[in-house]
Amino acid sequence: MSGPTLSDRMNINSQIEHLQAKYVGTGHADLTRFEWAINIHRDSYASYVGHHNMMAYFATVENESIGRVKYEFLQRMLLPCGIPPRRDDEEASEEEQEERDAAPPKKKKDEEESEE
Numbered sequence: 001m002s003g004p005t006l007s008d009r010m011n012i013n014s015q016i017e018h019l020q021a022k023y024v025g026t027g028h029a030d031l032t033r034f035e036w037a038i039n040i041h042r043d044s045y046a047s048y049v050g051h052h053n054m055m056a057y058f059a060t061v062e063n064e065s066i067g068r069v070k071y072e073f074l075q076r077m078l079l080p081c082g083i084p085p086r087r088d089d090e091e092a093s094e095e096e097q098e099e100r101d102a103a104p105p106k107k108k109k110d111e112e113e114s115e116e
Contacts, residue, residue, distance in 0.1 A: 034084055041080030045073045 004012075020026045027036060048054045049070055058073075059066045 034081060037081050042077050045077045045080065049073050 020028050024039070027039070048058065052066075055066050055070055055073075059069045062069060064072075
């Protein structure tokens with residue numbers, strides 16, 4: 001029995017390309033670690049929200065209502081891993097840099113309460 005032929009390899013590659021084009025979460029060669037983590041987290045939250053028994057379990061564990069837990073999970077899907085890191089090829093423009101430098105530092109809540 002011989003190994004896969006060239007036509008088999010081409011067929012497999014075309015199937016992989018088709019899956020990657022059809023489904024966002026399957027990834028591609030240029031996918032960053034952060035983007036991959038976002039896909040995993042969003043898929044997990046979507047699965048939890050879609051399965052009522054899992055929502056009941058999370059609600060019981062957190063001592064919250066199912067609706068509240070579902071709402072929290074939907075909110076977490078927006079930025080599941082936090083703010084994306086800066087890419088090396090995306091450098092801040094001079095205007096953005098000047099705006100950040102000119103803005104006064106933000107006060108913490110504790111400092112605001114002590115002033116009042």
